[in-house]
Amino acid sequence: MKITGRRVITSSPENSETPVESFRTWVTPTNDFYVRNHFDSPSLDVANWTLDIAGFVERSLRLNRKNLDSMSQTDLFATLECAGNGRSFLEGDVPGVQWGIGAVGNAEWSGVPVRDLLELAGIREGALEVVFEGSDSGTEGGADGDVRFARSLPLDMALHPDTLVALRMNGQVLTQEHGYPARLVVPGWYGVASVKWLRAIQVVNEPFRGFFQSVKYTVKRKSARGVREEVVGMMLPKSEITRPRHGECLAPGARLVEGVAWAGAEVVAAVELSCDGGESWRRAELVGPQKRYTWTNWRIEWEPTRHGEYQLLARAISDSGEIQPGRHNPLHGGYHINFSRPLAVSVADSGDKKPLVFSI
Amino acid sequence: MKITGRRVITSSPENSETPVESFRTWVTPTNDFYVRNHFDSPSLDVANWTLDIAGFVERSLRLNRKNLDSMSQTDLFATLECAGNGRSFLEGDVPGVQWGIGAVGNAEWSGVPVRDLLELAGIREGALEVVFEGSDSGTEGGADGDVRFARSLPLDMALHPDTLVALRMNGQVLTQEHGYPARLVVPGWYGVASVKWLRAIQVVNEPFRGFFQSVKYTVKRKSARGVREEVVGMMLPKSEITRPRHGECLAPGARLVEGVAWAGAEVVAAVELSCDGGESWRRAELVGPQKRYTWTNWRIEWEPTRHGEYQLLARAISDSGEIQPGRHNPLHGGYHINFSRPLAVSVADSGDKKPLVFSI
Structure with missing residues (x-):
C-alpha cells in the first residue's frame, strides 16, 4: 500500500489530502502537502509574471520575480489547514469538498514580508484592508460568470512581519500546485487566506466583499447585536x-x-x-x-x-x-x-x- | 461567623455578593442573591409606577402593575452572573467593582414575556433592537452629566418567549434591590442585560449606543476584519x-x-x-x-x-x-x-x- 503522496479527493481541480504518515514528521514533505484548489491550477511563465502593488497607495509598483528575489527574505514554519477540513465527519449532507482529516500540513515558507512591499508603495491615509488576487479564476456555484480567487486581510494583519509573499516552500522553489511563482502565506489563518499564484496586491479603503469571503468562507456567530456573518480567519485549536x-x-x-x-x-x-x-x-x-x-x-x-x-x-x-x-x-x-x-x-x-x- | 446574607463589596450604591454557602442550595435565597447596582436603588411607589412601550411601534402603551399582573405569567429558573464577576482575580489593577466569586446566583423568575407586550403594541417594519430603560440614573466615570441605566436586545432576543418582564423572584414580589416593581430577565445573558426598575421599552430601528453598551460592558474580539468591539451578551461556561x-x-x-x-x-x-x-x-x-x-x-x-x-x-x-x-x-x-x-x-x-x- 502506498504510504506517501497526496490522497486525491477530486482531481480537476485538484483537492487532495496529506497522508496521516506525513503528520508524524512535523515538516510535511512538499509532495505530500495537501492541495486545495478552487480552479485548475494556472501554469505561469515566470519570465512574463509580475506582481502589482496598487490601489490606495502613494505609488503603484510592478515587480517581477527577480525584484522579489533581491529583497530581504524571511523564513518561518507555519501549519496551514483548509477551513473545511473534516467536513466529511459532519452530520447530514454538508456541501463542499468532502475532506477527511488530511487537509492540513506544516511547512517552512520563505519570502518577502508584505509589509516591505507596502512600505515601498506607501500606504495612503484611510486604508482599511489589503486585497490579494490570485491568477486562478473560473466558474463556481453561486457566482454569476467567472470569478477570480481573491481574499483580503485587515491592514494590521497585512502589515504583520510574518505575513509573507512566499517564494519557497521547504527550501525549494514553490511547486505549481502550491502557487508558483509566488503565494501569500498568512501564518495562523485558515489556508484560504494564503492566496496562491499571486498577481496583485490592492490596498482598499472599504471592506472587500469578494466571493470567497461573502458567499463562501463565512460563519455565523451570535452576538449581543444578533446573529452576525463573519469571514473565516484564524485557525481554531x-x-x-x-x-x-x-x-x-x-x-x-x-x-x-x-x-x-x-x-x-x-x-x-x-x-x-x-x-x-x-x-x-x-x-x-x-x-x-x-x-x-x-x-x-x-x-x-x-x-x-x-x-x-x-x-x-x-x-x-x-x-x-x-x-x-x-x-x-x-x-x-x-x-x-x-x-x-x-x-x-x-x-x-x-x-x-x-x-x-x-x-x- | 455569619454564613448567609450578602457579602458587601460597596454599599452606596450596593454591590454585594452571594455567599458561597448559597451556591449549594441550587436556588439562591433572595436575600443572599448578589446585587449589582450602578446607582442608588430607586424607591418606587407602585401606585404611580408605569411601564411605557413606545418607539417604532404601531401604538404606544402605558401599563401599570395591575395591567401586568392580569396578563398571562411565565415562570422560569435562570442563573444571572455579573459580567465582571471574578475581576479581583485578574492580574494587574483592573478598574471596576472588585468582585470575588459571588456575583452570581440562581432564582426562579415570574412575569410577562416581553413578546406579549410588543405584540400588543405592534412592531413596525424595519425595527432592529429593543431598548430597556431603568428608573435608575446618576453620574458615572466616563460619562458627561447624568446617565440613565439602559440596555438593548436584538429584536429576536426581545421576542424570545423566555425574555421576561419579571414581577416576582422565588415566588415573592421583587424586593427593592432586585428591581421592584418590575425588571427585565434575559436568561442566558450576563446580568447587565436584565435591567431593573423598568420604566420604558423602546423599539428602535438603529443600533442603540447607550453608555452601558458602548463605554462600558464591551469586549474586544479578533476577526478577519480586524479587532472588533462587541457588546457583552451571553454568559460563558x-x-x-x-x-x-x-x-x-x-x-x-x-x-x-x-x-x-x-x-x-x-x-x-x-x-x-x-x-x-x-x-x-x-x-x-x-x-x-x-x-x-x-x-x-x-x-x-x-x-x-x-x-x-x-x-x-x-x-x-x-x-x-x-x-x-x-x-x-x-x-x-x-x-x-x-x-x-x-x-x-x-x-x-x-x-x-x-x-x-x-x-x-
Missing part, C-alpha cells in the same frame, strides 16, 4: 490522533498513543487524551518543536485495563487557554470543524489467537 | 469549587469535592475536575436539576494519595461542547472572566497532630 488508527484492533498491553495538535497563531500549550469516551483525561507529552503557527507532535502511554471496545479522544489547548470543543457549532456550517472526534479501537483478549488487523 | 475552600488544610482520606457550573443559555453537559494542577482530569457527577439557563451542582470523590499541597481546578463544558478556558483573554478586559482558577489546598500528614483549620 485542533488535534488528531495518528496512532492507533480508527477501527484498529490492538494487541493487549501498554502502547503509545500519538498525534498532532495545532492552535492557529498560538503555541499549543497542552494536549489531553481520553481513552474512555471523555470520562477522564490525561495530559500528553509534547514532543519535537513547539512554536507559534505550527503544529506540535504529542504522545502518551496507554495501557488498556481490559479487552473490548474503546473510544479515544484528544483535545488541544492553546497558549491563551482556548480548548478544542466537544461538538461542532452548527452556526459554523461546513467550516471551523475542530470538534474532538471519537476514534474507536478494540483491544484483543490476551487469549485471542486470531491474527490482528492493522490499518493505516 | 464557568464553574466554581465550593468545597473545599481555597487555602483549606484537609485531613487525609477520601472526601467529596463539590461545586457548581453554568453555561449561559445552555445545559451544562459536564464538569471536569483536576486535583494535580491540570495534568489529569476526571468527569464529575452532576447532581440536582440540569436545565438550560441554570447552574448545576456537581460533586466528585477525591482521595489524595500523599500529604502536602494540591491545586484543584474545575472546568465546565456546555451542551454545544464549549469548554471553560484555562486563561483569561486579555481582549476581554475586566469582563467575561471565566478562566479555571486554581484552588490551593493542603492535605495533612496522617501523623500530624496539629488541629485542622477549616475556612468557609
Whole structure:
C-alpha cells in the first residue's frame, strides 16, 4: 500500500489530502502537502509574471520575480489547514469538498514580508484592508460568470512581519500546485487566506466583499447585536490522533498513543487524551518543536485495563487557554470543524489467537 | 461567623455578593442573591409606577402593575452572573467593582414575556433592537452629566418567549434591590442585560449606543476584519469549587469535592475536575436539576494519595461542547472572566497532630 503522496479527493481541480504518515514528521514533505484548489491550477511563465502593488497607495509598483528575489527574505514554519477540513465527519449532507482529516500540513515558507512591499508603495491615509488576487479564476456555484480567487486581510494583519509573499516552500522553489511563482502565506489563518499564484496586491479603503469571503468562507456567530456573518480567519485549536488508527484492533498491553495538535497563531500549550469516551483525561507529552503557527507532535502511554471496545479522544489547548470543543457549532456550517472526534479501537483478549488487523 | 446574607463589596450604591454557602442550595435565597447596582436603588411607589412601550411601534402603551399582573405569567429558573464577576482575580489593577466569586446566583423568575407586550403594541417594519430603560440614573466615570441605566436586545432576543418582564423572584414580589416593581430577565445573558426598575421599552430601528453598551460592558474580539468591539451578551461556561475552600488544610482520606457550573443559555453537559494542577482530569457527577439557563451542582470523590499541597481546578463544558478556558483573554478586559482558577489546598500528614483549620 502506498504510504506517501497526496490522497486525491477530486482531481480537476485538484483537492487532495496529506497522508496521516506525513503528520508524524512535523515538516510535511512538499509532495505530500495537501492541495486545495478552487480552479485548475494556472501554469505561469515566470519570465512574463509580475506582481502589482496598487490601489490606495502613494505609488503603484510592478515587480517581477527577480525584484522579489533581491529583497530581504524571511523564513518561518507555519501549519496551514483548509477551513473545511473534516467536513466529511459532519452530520447530514454538508456541501463542499468532502475532506477527511488530511487537509492540513506544516511547512517552512520563505519570502518577502508584505509589509516591505507596502512600505515601498506607501500606504495612503484611510486604508482599511489589503486585497490579494490570485491568477486562478473560473466558474463556481453561486457566482454569476467567472470569478477570480481573491481574499483580503485587515491592514494590521497585512502589515504583520510574518505575513509573507512566499517564494519557497521547504527550501525549494514553490511547486505549481502550491502557487508558483509566488503565494501569500498568512501564518495562523485558515489556508484560504494564503492566496496562491499571486498577481496583485490592492490596498482598499472599504471592506472587500469578494466571493470567497461573502458567499463562501463565512460563519455565523451570535452576538449581543444578533446573529452576525463573519469571514473565516484564524485557525481554531485542533488535534488528531495518528496512532492507533480508527477501527484498529490492538494487541493487549501498554502502547503509545500519538498525534498532532495545532492552535492557529498560538503555541499549543497542552494536549489531553481520553481513552474512555471523555470520562477522564490525561495530559500528553509534547514532543519535537513547539512554536507559534505550527503544529506540535504529542504522545502518551496507554495501557488498556481490559479487552473490548474503546473510544479515544484528544483535545488541544492553546497558549491563551482556548480548548478544542466537544461538538461542532452548527452556526459554523461546513467550516471551523475542530470538534474532538471519537476514534474507536478494540483491544484483543490476551487469549485471542486470531491474527490482528492493522490499518493505516 | 455569619454564613448567609450578602457579602458587601460597596454599599452606596450596593454591590454585594452571594455567599458561597448559597451556591449549594441550587436556588439562591433572595436575600443572599448578589446585587449589582450602578446607582442608588430607586424607591418606587407602585401606585404611580408605569411601564411605557413606545418607539417604532404601531401604538404606544402605558401599563401599570395591575395591567401586568392580569396578563398571562411565565415562570422560569435562570442563573444571572455579573459580567465582571471574578475581576479581583485578574492580574494587574483592573478598574471596576472588585468582585470575588459571588456575583452570581440562581432564582426562579415570574412575569410577562416581553413578546406579549410588543405584540400588543405592534412592531413596525424595519425595527432592529429593543431598548430597556431603568428608573435608575446618576453620574458615572466616563460619562458627561447624568446617565440613565439602559440596555438593548436584538429584536429576536426581545421576542424570545423566555425574555421576561419579571414581577416576582422565588415566588415573592421583587424586593427593592432586585428591581421592584418590575425588571427585565434575559436568561442566558450576563446580568447587565436584565435591567431593573423598568420604566420604558423602546423599539428602535438603529443600533442603540447607550453608555452601558458602548463605554462600558464591551469586549474586544479578533476577526478577519480586524479587532472588533462587541457588546457583552451571553454568559460563558464557568464553574466554581465550593468545597473545599481555597487555602483549606484537609485531613487525609477520601472526601467529596463539590461545586457548581453554568453555561449561559445552555445545559451544562459536564464538569471536569483536576486535583494535580491540570495534568489529569476526571468527569464529575452532576447532581440536582440540569436545565438550560441554570447552574448545576456537581460533586466528585477525591482521595489524595500523599500529604502536602494540591491545586484543584474545575472546568465546565456546555451542551454545544464549549469548554471553560484555562486563561483569561486579555481582549476581554475586566469582563467575561471565566478562566479555571486554581484552588490551593493542603492535605495533612496522617501523623500530624496539629488541629485542622477549616475556612468557609
